[in-house]
Amino acid sequence: MxxxxxxxxxxxxxxxVEDFKLGLTNRTxxxxxxxxxxxxxxxxxxxxxxxxxxxxxxxxxxxxxxxxxxxxxxxxxxxxxxxxxxxxxxxxxxxxxxxxxxxxxxxxxxxxxxxxxxxxxxxxxxxDVLFLSGSIPASMPSDTYQRIMEHLKDKGVLISVDATRDLLLKVLPYHPFLIKPNNHELGEIFGVELKTRESVVPYGKKLQKMGAENVLISMAGEGAVLIAADGQIYDAPAPKGVLKNGVGAGDSMVAGFMAGWMERKEYRHAFCMGVAAGSASAFSEQLAVKEEIDQVYEQVIKIAGGKEA
Structure with a gap:
């Protein structure tokens, strides 16, 4: 499940809202x-x-x-x-x-x-597959994700974690199957500014050494990078398309990656599915549907590269 x-x-x-004005009544x-x-x-x-x-x-x-x-x-x-x-x-x-x-x-x-x-x-x-995503309410302990992974360790559950800073760092010793920081979140963790796909690789590897199996780094218009558990690094520039909605693009990438992995157990395919799903949602008014993701996948599979870590 x-x-x-x-x-x-x-x-x-x-x-x-067209021509939004502060202090006045605006209509949608x-x-x-x-x-x-x-x-x-x-x-x-x-x-x-x-x-x-x-x-x-x-x-x-x-x-x-x-x-x-x-x-x-x-x-x-x-x-x-x-x-x-x-x-x-x-x-x-x-x-x-x-x-x-x-x-x-x-x-x-x-x-x-x-x-x-x-x-x-x-x-x-x-x-079973479990996705832990986003922030936690102030009323909950800051180690909530850590506690969940402690309970599930050695059970064979594939766990994906998409969270920021301390929430993310605390789960790494429990070896999540997938983590997905963006380049800004990755830079905040290590106190650096990361703008290119090449620049994120050393820091993604550090998170891998700290316990993550696969590190998928989203970079908006710059594309994405995967430091995979099989020792390969996969990267792709951003697919071509018109940005309509950035909300949920990163979540779509996580969903696409895991869908691709469950389908073929191949990291290249999973990576391309992740990039395709994230980009397709960014190009859509709402979260992308399968037909939209499949169309972008055909573009991504041609531009994605891979090399030994």
């Missing part, structure tokens, strides 16, 4: 309401690729009910635990001003609710 975990999901209210020219959160994005792209999966995490209130309703309408199974107080956050994203958004806080997660999620995760075993 395949599972994603989103500790702090959201309803994303994505709007465009377009609106979207989508279930959000990094793990949820992974779940949606996996399902778009025909891969059944279950989304886990916590929801609360009427907004939490709407997240589940919208996820299930997309074919994603819900294993979310309900929190009795508060409500799942609403994130407002102003599409017409790139990068401008207001993110809500979300409900507090109690220790007993976390224990119930741990019970669900304890059922995972050999051949």
């Amino acid at each position: 395949i599972y994603t975990v989103t500790f702090n999901p959201s309803l994303d209210y994505i709007v465009s 020219s377009s609106e979207l309401l989508l279930p959000g959160g990094k793990g949820i994005n992974v779940s949606i792209v996996l399902k778009n690729l025909g891969i059944d999966n279950t989304a886990l995490g916590f929801v609360a209130g009427f907004t939490g009910e709407e997240v589940i309703k919208r996820l299930e309408s997309l074919g994603v199974k819900s294993g979310f635990l309900e929190i009795p107080e508060g409500f799942t956050r609403i994130n407002v994203k102003l599409k017409s001003i790139d990068g401008t958004e207001i993110n809500g806080q979300g409900p507090s997660i109690s220790e007993d609710k976390m224990a119930k999620l741990m019970e669900k995760l304890e059922e995972l075993g050999e051949g």
Whole structure:
């Protein structure tokens, strides 16, 4: 079975406002309401690729009910635990001003609710796949990902972790199958500025030596790099296309990589699927569907290179 975990999901209210003016009433020219959160994005792209999966995490209130309703309408199974107080956050994203958004806080997660999620995760075993993606609420311990991986060690679960700085570094001793920092996050960890595909390789190798099996580094318009467990380095420039929506591109890359790996157990194919899925979502108004990913894959497979580490 395949599972994603989103500790702090959201309803994303994505709007465009022509000629936005501070201090005045502005009216939208377009609106979207989508279930959000990094793990949820992974779940949606996996399902778009025909891969059944279950989304886990916590929801609360009427907004939490709407997240589940919208996820299930997309074919994603819900294993979310309900929190009795508060409500799942609403994130407002102003599409017409790139990068401008207001993110809500979300409900507090109690220790007993976390224990119930741990019970669900304890059922995972050999051949199962788990995605741990995104930040954790302030109400939860900072070592939450570490605790999950401690519980699952030696069970044969393939675990992908997409998180920043300390959350990521703390899981490396447990040998996650895949981690996906972007070049800025990688640079923050080591106190350097990384702009080219060549420059990220030494630092990706450092994370591999610290315990990660595969290090997939996304670099937006510069492309991507994979330091693979088989000793190869794969890289690709960004595919050609028109950027329409950067939200969820990194999550799509993670989903595409794991989908490719499960399909053929080949790192080159997995890497190209990851780049294709991430780029296809960036070129689409919403998260990419299979046909869009397949089209970009045909471009990526021609431009991706590989060499010995």
